[in-house]
Amino acid sequence: MPRPSIIAHRGASGYEYENSRAAFRRAVTLDADGIELDVHATRDGAIVVHHDFEIAGVGPISQLSLEQARQVRIRNGELLPLLSEVLGLVGERDVWIEVKSLPEAHDCALLEVMDRGPAPERYAVHSFDHRIVRRLGRTRPELKRGILLSAYLDDPVAAMRAVGATTLWQEWLQVDQELVGQVHAAGGTLIAWTVNEVGDLERLARLGVDGLCGNYPDRIRVALATRMEEPLRA
Secondary structure, three states: OOOOEEEEEOOOOOOOOOOOHHHHHHHHHOOOOEEEEEEEEOOOOOEEEOOOOEEOOOEEHHHOOHHHHOOOEOOOOOEOOEHHHHHHHHOOOEEEEEEEEOOHHHHHHHHHHHHHOOOHHHEEEEEOOHHHHHHHHHHOOOOEEEEEEOOOOOOHHHHHHHHOOOEEEEEHHHOOHHHHHHHHHOOOEEEEEOOOOHHHHHHHHHHOOOEEEEOOHHHHHHHHHHHHOOOOOO
16 A cells, blocks of 8 residues: 655644744655645735735735735744745645635736746645636646545535546545545545544554645654554654
8 A cells, every 4th residue: 555645734833833934844854745835815916825814913815915915924933935935945845735715816826836836747736615726727727636625525526526626635534434435436536634643644544545634744754654664764
């Protein structure tokens, strides 16, 4: 059975403030296979990395200009990162971009940032807003894309097919053998999020998930080494 991909949720956010340069650097240091992050578009189409729709004390990201966004400091004191900066920082790694908000007028702005990154063939998008996934797929049919689910659907494969997604991001408590089998039978991949405890990681690995997304990428590696007898890397 192939080893699941180790994906750092908002960077190594168990150690550093989420979606910060420090979190992404720590994920690289811990040798995560991939990075998961969240993006929004500013009112003039700049793509910034942040989880919430609003920044405390500042306001909605969608109402900021790029110039204003460049002045914002996040909770750890760093400046609000642009997606382009993060892609350059993490280098030749898989990057899973959760699109939190993106007006259709800025779809191409996101795709252009991805095109200019160091490894565009390793980038994918996913979202709870399946309309965004569908739109981006229509503009860029070859784009790797997925959908996020926090509840258990009777037919998740139908939801994937409806928007042309090949990856299901499922909240980890909802993942069972039946779901993994459904997705794999349809030729898709399944990533479980956000899972941090070793016992849970081991259980999900036994089920055959394709990716494990958590705040502690080193903890995921230890769990997989225990479960799958993978030699630990220094």
